[in-house]
Every structure is written in structure tokens, then in C-alpha cells.
Amino acid sequence: MASRNQNRAPRSPFTKKSSADEVPVDKRRRIETRKTDAQGSMGRPRPPLSVRQEAAPTSDIGSTEGSECASVEFTKEEVEALLNEKLKVKKFDHKGKADQLADYTKRLKLCIKWFQHVEEGHLLEEEKLRNALSSAEQKCTDTEVEMKNKVDELNAVSSKLREDIATLEKKVAKEESEKLDAITSHRREKEARDAAEKLQDSLSVELEKVREEKLVAEQRVASSEDLYNRAQEYNKSLQQYNSKLQSDLETTTESLKRVEDEKRTVVETLSNSRGHNKALQDQLTSLKASLDDALKQKESLVNELKCLRGELQQVRDDRVRHVREIQDLKDEVVKYKEYTGKSCAELDTLTRKSKAVEERCSSQRMQIDTLKHELEAANEKLKMADLSASETRTEFEENKRIVRELQDRLAEAELQILEGENLRKKLHNTILELKGNIRVFCRVRPLLPDDGNTTEAPVISYPTSTETLGRGIDLVQSGQKYPFTFDKVFHHETSQQDVFVEISQLVQSALDGYKVCIFAYGQTGSGKTYTMMGRPDAPEQKGLIPRSLEQIFQASQSLQAQGWKYRMQASMLEIYNENIRDLLCTSRSSGADLSRTENGVCGKQYTIKHDANGNTHVSDLTIVDVCSIKEISSLLQQAGNSRSVGKTQMNEQSSRSHFVFTLRISGMNENTEQQVQGVLNLIDLAGSERLSRSGATGERLKETQAINKSLSSLSDVIFSLAKKEDHVPFRNSKLTYLLQPCLGGDSKTLMVVNISPDASSVGESLCSLRFAARVNACEIGIPRRQTTTTRPPSDSRLSYG
Numbered sequence: 001m002a003s004r005n006q007n008r009a010p011r012s013p014f015t016k017k018s019s020a021d022e023v024p025v026d027k028r029r030r031i032e033t034r035k036t037d038a039q040g041s042m043g044r045p046r047p048p049l050s051v052r053q054e055a056a057p058t059s060d061i062g063s064t065e066g067s068e069c070a071s072v073e074f075t076k077e078e079v080e081a082l083l084n085e086k087l088k089v090k091k092f093d094h095k096g097k098a099d100q101l102a103d104y105t106k107r108l109k110l111c112i113k114w115f116q117h118v119e120e121g122h123l124l125e126e127e128k129l130r131n132a133l134s135s136a137e138q139k140c141t142d143t144e145v146e147m148k149n150k151v152d153e154l155n156a157v158s159s160k161l162r163e164d165i166a167t168l169e170k171k172v173a174k175e176e177s178e179k180l181d182a183i184t185s186h187r188r189e190k191e192a193r194d195a196a197e198k199l200q201d202s203l204s205v206e207l208e209k210v211r212e213e214k215l216v217a218e219q220r221v222a223s224s225e226d227l228y229n230r231a232q233e234y235n236k237s238l239q240q241y242n243s244k245l246q247s248d249l250e251t252t253t254e255s256l257k258r259v260e261d262e263k264r265t266v267v268e269t270l271s272n273s274r275g276h277n278k279a280l281q282d283q284l285t286s287l288k289a290s291l292d293d294a295l296k297q298k299e300s301l302v303n304e305l306k307c308l309r310g311e312l313q314q315v316r317d318d319r320v321r322h323v324r325e326i327q328d329l330k331d332e333v334v335k336y337k338e339y340t341g342k343s344c345a346e347l348d349t350l351t352r353k354s355k356a357v358e359e360r361c362s363s364q365r366m367q368i369d370t371l372k373h374e375l376e377a378a379n380e381k382l383k384m385a386d387l388s389a390s391e392t393r394t395e396f397e398e399n400k401r402i403v404r405e406l407q408d409r410l411a412e413a414e415l416q417i418l419e420g421e422n423l424r425k426k427l428h429n430t431i432l433e434l435k436g437n438i439r440v441f442c443r444v445r446p447l448l449p450d451d452g453n454t455t456e457a458p459v460i461s462y463p464t465s466t467e468t469l470g471r472g473i474d475l476v477q478s479g480q481k482y483p484f485t486f487d488k489v490f491h492h493e494t495s496q497q498d499v500f501v502e503i504s505q506l507v508q509s510a511l512d513g514y515k516v517c518i519f520a521y522g523q524t525g526s527g528k529t530y531t532m533m534g535r536p537d538a539p540e541q542k543g544l545i546p547r548s549l550e551q552i553f554q555a556s557q558s559l560q561a562q563g564w565k566y567r568m569q570a571s572m573l574e575i576y577n578e579n580i581r582d583l584l585c586t587s588r589s590s591g592a593d594l595s596r597t598e599n600g601v602c603g604k605q606y607t608i609k610h611d612a613n614g615n616t617h618v619s620d621l622t623i624v625d626v627c628s629i630k631e632i633s634s635l636l637q638q639a640g641n642s643r644s645v646g647k648t649q650m651n652e653q654s655s656r657s658h659f660v661f662t663l664r665i666s667g668m669n670e671n672t673e674q675q676v677q678g679v680l681n682l683i684d685l686a687g688s689e690r691l692s693r694s695g696a697t698g699e700r701l702k703e704t705q706a707i708n709k710s711l712s713s714l715s716d717v718i719f720s721l722a723k724k725e726d727h728v729p730f731r732n733s734k735l736t737y738l739l740q741p742c743l744g745g746d747s748k749t750l751m752v753v754n755i756s757p758d759a760s761s762v763g764e765s766l767c768s769l770r771f772a773a774r775v776n777a778c779e780i781g782i783p784r785r786q787t788t789t790t791r792p793p794s795d796s797r798l799s800y801g
């Protein structure tokens with residue numbers, strides 16, 4: 001900007017208000033004079049003065065010089081009149097001449113002081129503007145950083161909360177499933193318990209029955225045992241009776257034997273007595289009586305014996321009967337025993353069964369107890385789960401509320417971010433507009449081994465004054481120094497990254513929805529292709545095109561968080577001798593396709609059209625949707641191959657043609673439905689060459705003429721746009737017509753003028769710098785609010801060297 005201010009006409013403080021009132025403020029004018037040769041000592045374009053003097057009497061000027069310089073003003077005409085003033089004195093009137101000269105000198109001094117004063121004001125104002133600009137930039141960066149931090153913070157909080165919600169939801173789901181499991185197990189347990197209770201009841205009934213049966217069986221066993229005991233006792237008593245009877249029988253038999261012995265003795269005695277009968281008659285009678293008695297006794301004894309025998313027989317019968325009875329009883333006992341054994345076995349089984357049943361019952365009781373415990377525990381758990389579920393539910397509700405609140409805050413923050421983003425866009429755009437919608441950078445490449453004699457004095461130097469530091473470049477041709485000032489000057493050691501840093505803001509503008517054109521201009525071999533494409537094999541030597549595209553993709557990805565979705569479409573073409581060539585056309589396969597025709601190559605028309613929305617359409621041009629830098633790299637490779645095919649087959653066409661890379665960016669914000677349509681044009685212009693130097697004839701001459709025509713057409717277009725002329729000569733060249741919607745208005749244009757530092761190219765370098773200075777003098781589309789009092793007055797006219 002300062003470069004432009006430097007070239008602007010100083011403006012009288014008195015004319016500020018009136019000019020600001022009268023003139024439409026957006027109509028910026030620039031004055032540039034290139035009276036380089038004519039105004040000798042300055043050796044650089046000198047701006048014409050546009051001054052108006054307030055009615056201060058000439059005679060008073062000398063006396064009130066110091067104080068008046070601030071109030072006295074000069075118009076351009078007055079200054080010119082002052083400069084052109086001739087002394088009107090008689091030939092030998094030296095005094096008069098001296099007076100007039102003194103007066104003239106005073107007025108000149110006054111004019112110079114006024115000029116210096118105005119310039120100081122301008123410098124102060126420039127300083128202020130710079131400060132304001134840097135503070136605005138600082139503010140903008142701070143806001144950006146703050147917004148970024150806020151976004152990061154909120155993103156972190158929201159992701160954490162999302163995670164919390166997810167874990168809580170999982171917890172709730174888990175607890176609910178646990179609760180359901182507990183309910184089902186509880187139900188199952190209840191059913192099992194009911195079944196067990198039923199089984200227990202039936203078993204109790206059965207047990208009761210079995211007990212009764214057992215009792216009956218026990219009673220029967222007892223009675224059987226009693227019977228058996230009694231039978232045994234009876235048997236014993238029978239046996240005792242039997243043995244008694246036997247002993248009786250034995251004693252009876254013994255007594256019978258004794259009786260028989262006695263009888264024998266008696267018989268013997270009788271026989272003895274018979275003899276003795278007589279004598280014994282008496283004795284006999286007595287004996288007879290005793291015999292009778294004995295007989296009677298014998299008879300009673302026989303009777304007794306008979307009775308005893310009958311009794312014995314009876315006893316014997318009784319015994320047999322008893323034996324039989326015993327046998328029966330024994331059988332019965334055996335039977336009973338069998339029966340009792342059976343009953344015992346049955347009883348045992350029943351007891352075992354009952355024991356087993358009892359065991360089962362007890363185990364089931366235990367099971368029931370455990371189940372009861374479990375049920376209680378499950379109930380407890382259920383209660384706890386219910387409690388924790390309700391707690392979780394409340395927690396969940398609370399979290400939901402917090403999430404809602406956070407979402408609201410997030411939405412608010414997003415809105416703020418969006419507003420911040422819009423503000424950033426506005427500020428960014430304002431900064432760029434303040435810097436100028438058309439800017440020119442100059443880049444000097446290092447000396448190359450092919451550049452020839454390097455011992456000569458350098459033709460390029462960089463002024464070190466604070467005003468032009470980093471922005472000025474001096475070129476020496478035939479001892480004559482030509483100073484130029486641009487928005488930025490990159491010396492031969494500047495890296496690709498340093499250059500990119502300066503243009504990256506423009507790339508951001510393309511994403512923000514502006515149309516951006518970045519040109520590399522310069523003579524053949526001055527480093528245009530190096531600047532735009534760089535060396536693909538060395539990452540640090542990547543040019544502006546790959547770096548810009550990387551930035552676009554990175555920025556578009558980071559803007560996704562704010563709801564932005566981008567669609568990128570790339571096309572690459574070449575304009576050679578006013579013919580368009582599609583570099584992404586895959587159908588071009590043979591050399592015949594490359595032949596230059598009136599209407600282009602590949603037999604296609606490539607007609608350029610512009611629609612009402614300010615979009616350019618080139619019929620039949622290949623447009624590729626791109627999503628990543630990788631895709632772009634392969635397209636660039638493809639285009640590079642197409643260009644090198646053209647180069648070998650068409651007389652180094654690639655350095656004699658304009659290379660235009662176009663990236664159309666369509667952005668849409670899902671949250672706000674905001675839409676942006678940006679275009680980024682990255683152009684490697686054909687190498688400029690002076691006709692006189694080219695020494696070309698025929699095809700080469702035609703090429704050079706076509707290049708010069710399109711390049712001068714480009715600067716003409718920029719000038720016409722700057723002057724807001726009705727007729728802008730877009731159609732004068734295919735390049736300008738192609739870029740029509742991207743030039744002027746809100747669009748941003750940056751020209752990098754590449755300079756070769758070798759002495760043999762100094763003429764071309766001077767041409768390039770003059771061309772660039774011509775473009776640099778233009779400024780398009782600054783909005784009204786940005787006008788400052790340092791703008792040229794409405795009636796100033798642009799003039800170009």
C-alpha cells in the first residue's frame with residue numbers, strides 16, 4: 001500500500017473535506033508519473049503535484065513562512081505555474097531580479113515546506129493505518145486462536161459427555177438386563193418353590209401314609225412278635241410238659257418195672273409161701289387177704305397204669321398234636337418270620353424311602369431355604385437395582401439435561417464460532433482489501449551456472465531504507481538505476497515456504513468464497529514454473545500450486561467440524577497461440593491431436609461462456625472432482641505429462657503457453673445452510689520476451705506476438721477494471737476472457753513477477769518490472785468504508801509510465 005501512497009499526489013488538508021464530500025469514496029485514483037528521464041536527479045517516477053493554494057498574498061509569504069506553511073495550500077496548476085514562472089525584469093535590473101528571485105525562492109520554499117508538511121501528515125496517517133491494520137490483524141488472530149481453543153474445548157467437553165452418556169446408557173442397559181434376569185430368575189425360583197412346595201405337600205401326604213402304614217406294619221410286627229413269643233413260650237411250656245411227661249413216663253416205667261420186680265418177688269414169695277402155704281395158710285389167708293389187697297392194689301395200679309398209659313397216650317397224642325402244633329406254629333413263625341422279613345424289608349425300603357424322602361424333603365427344604373435366601377437377595381438386589389435404576393435414571397435425566405444444556409451451549413458456541421468465522425472472513429477480507437485486491441510481489445531467482453559471466457557487477461540491489469525495506473528493488477541498466485516498489489520483494493535466497501506464507505491468506509479467501517487469481521509472470525527462465533510448481537521431487541521446494549492445494553484441503557477438513565462440506569473440482573488447461581488445450585483430456589493419444597488448429601486441439605471447440613452467477617464454462621473441458629491432495633498430485637502429474645508431450649512435439653510449447661489451473665470450491669454449511677462458491681486460479685504465464693530481442697521469425701514470431709498481446713491485454717483489463725471503465729477489453733485475449741469473472745470486483749489478484757538476476761537479461765527484467773509496476777498501480781474494488789483521507793482527490797487522473 002505504501003508503494004501506492006508513495007506514488008499518490010499529496011493532497012491539501014483543505015481539500016480533504018470537500019473532496020471527500022464530493023467524490024464517491026470508492027473511486028480510488030492513482031497517479032503515477034514516469035518522468036524518469038525528464039526529472040533527472042530523482043531517477044524514479046515522480047508523482048505530479050496536485051495542489052491548490054488558499055488565497056494567501058504572495059508578498060506575505062516570506063514573513064510568515066513557518067506558520068503559514070500549514071495554512072497555505074497549493075493547487076497543481078499553482079505549483080506548475082510556480083515551477084514554470086519566468087522572471088520579468090529588465091535586462092540590467094539586477095536588484096529587481098534579485099528581489100524577484102528572493103521572492104520566488106521564498107514561495108518555492110513555502111511550497112516545499114507545505115509539501116513536506118503534507119507528506120509528514122501522510123506518513124503519520126500511513127503509520128496510523130499500519131498500526132490499525134496490525135492491531136486488526138492481531139485481534140483477528142487472537143479471535144481465531146480464541147475461537148479455535150473454544151471449539152477444541154467444547155469438542156473435548158462434548159466428546160467426554162458423549163462418552164459419559166454412552167457409558168451411562170450401557171450401564172442402564174446392563175442394569176436393566178440384570179434386573180430382567182433377576183426378575184426371570186425370581187419368577188423361575190418362585191415357580192420352582194411352588195412346585196417344590198406342592199411336591200413337599202404330596203410327599204408329606206405320602207409320608208403320612210407311609211407312617212400310618214409303618215405304624216400298622218409295626219403293630220402287626222409287634223402282634224406277630226407277641227404271637228411268636230407266646231408261641232415260643234407255649235412251645236417251651238409244651239416242651240417242658242413233654243419232658244415232664246417223658247420223665248413221668250420214665251418214672252412210671254421204672255415204677256412199673258419195680259412193680260413187676262415186686263410182682264416177681266411176690267410171685268416168688270408166693271411160691272415160697274405156698275410151700276409155706278400151710279404154714280402159712282394162716283399166713284395164706286392173711287396173705288390171701290394181703291394178696292387180695294395186693295391184687296386190688298395191682299388192679300388199681302393196673303388201672304392206674306392203664307390210666308397212666310391212656311394219659312401217656314393222651315400226652316403222647318397231645319405231644320404229637322403239640323409237636324404238630326409247634327410245627328404249625330414253627331411254620332407259622334417261619335411264615336410270620338418270612339412275612340415279618342418281607343414286612344421288614346418293605347419297612348426298610350419304606351423307611352429308606354421315607355428317609356430318602358425326608359432327606360429329599362430336607363434338602364428341598366434347604367434348597368427352598370437357599371432359594372428363599374436367594375429370592376430375598378434377589379429381591380434385595382432388585383430393590384437395589386430399582387433404586388440404582390431410578391438413581392441412574394435420575395442421573396441419566398440429569399446428564400440428559402446437562403447434555404441438553406451443553407448442546408445448547410455448543411449450539412450457542414457454534415453460533416458464536418460461526419459469527420466469529422464470519423467476522424474472521426470479514427476481517428480477513430478487509431485486511432486483504434486493505435492490502436489491496438490487486439497485489440504484486442517480485443521474486444528474484446538465484447544466479448544459475450548457465451547464466452554466464454557472474455563476475456559483472458550485480459544488476460539488482462535492494463534498497464535498505466525503512467520505507468522500502470523488503471518492498472523495494474533497484475535495477476541497474478547501462479549505469480542507470482531504476483527503482484521499483486511492490487507489495488513484497490523476495491530476494492534470491494527466499495525459500496518456497498516464505499513465498500507461500502505471503503500468499504496463503506489469498507488461498508484462504510478462495511475457501512471463504514472469493515475468486516482468486518495468482519499469476520506468475522516473467523521472462524523465460526526467470527523461475528515462474530519453479531515458483532508455481534517447484535520441484536516435485538524435493539518437498540521443501542514444492543511450489544505455490546501444491547502448497548495452496550494442501551492448505552485448501554487441510555483448511556476444508558478443519559472446517560468440517562463447523563458443519564462445512566466442500567466439493568472441489570479441478571481443471572487444467574493451456575493457452576497456446578490463443579488456442580485452448582485440455583491438459584486432462586485422456587482421449588489425446590497421438591501427435592496428430594496436438595496439431596494447432598484454429599479452434600483448438602483434439603478437434604474440440606473449447607468455447608468459453610460465462611453464466612449469470614459469474615461462473616466460467618469451457619465446453620468439452622475435462623473437470624475432475626477431487627477429494628484429496630493425492631488425487632490432485634496425480635492430476636498435476638498427468639497435466640505435466642501432457643505439457644511435456646506438447647513441449648517435445650510443439651517447439652517448447654510449454655514455456656510458450658499459459659498454464660491455467662482452476663479449482664472450483666463449492667462449500668455448504670449444514671448447520672446454517674450458508675453457501676460459498678470460491679475459485680482459485682493458479683496461472684503460470686508464458687515467458688515474456690521482447691520482439692526486438694527474440695529475433696524470431698515465422699512461427700516463433702507469431703508465438704511471441706500472441707504472448708505479448710495476451711499479456712498486455714491482461715494489464716489492460718486490470719487497468720480498465722481499476723478505472724471502472726464501461727468497456728473492459730476481456731475479449732482481447734482468451735486468457736482474460738477465461739478469467740473474466742475472477743478479475744475485478746471482490747476478486748483477489750496476485751501477480752508474482754519473476755526476475756532473472758543475470759546481466760544479459762537486464763532488459764527483459766526491466767520490461768517485466770515495468771509491466772508489474774503498471775499492474776501494481778491498480779487497485780480494484782476497495783469498499784467505501786475503507787477510504788481514507790490519503791486517497792487521491794476525485795479529479796485526479798491515473799497516469800501510467
Ligand SMILES: Nc1ncnc2c1ncn2[C@@H]1O[C@H](COP(=O)(O)OP(=O)(O)OP(=O)(O)O)[C@@H](O)[C@H]1O
Pocket residue numbers: 444445446448492522523524525526527528529530531654655656686687754
Ligand atoms: N528461486 C529459485 N531457486 C532455485 N532455482 C530456481 C529458482 N527459480 C528458478 N530456478 C531454476 O531456474 C531454472 C528456470 O526456472 P523455470 O523453469 O521455473 O523458469 P520459467 O520462468 O518457468 O521458464 P519458462 O518461461 O521457459 O517456462 C530452473 O532450473 C529452476 O529450477
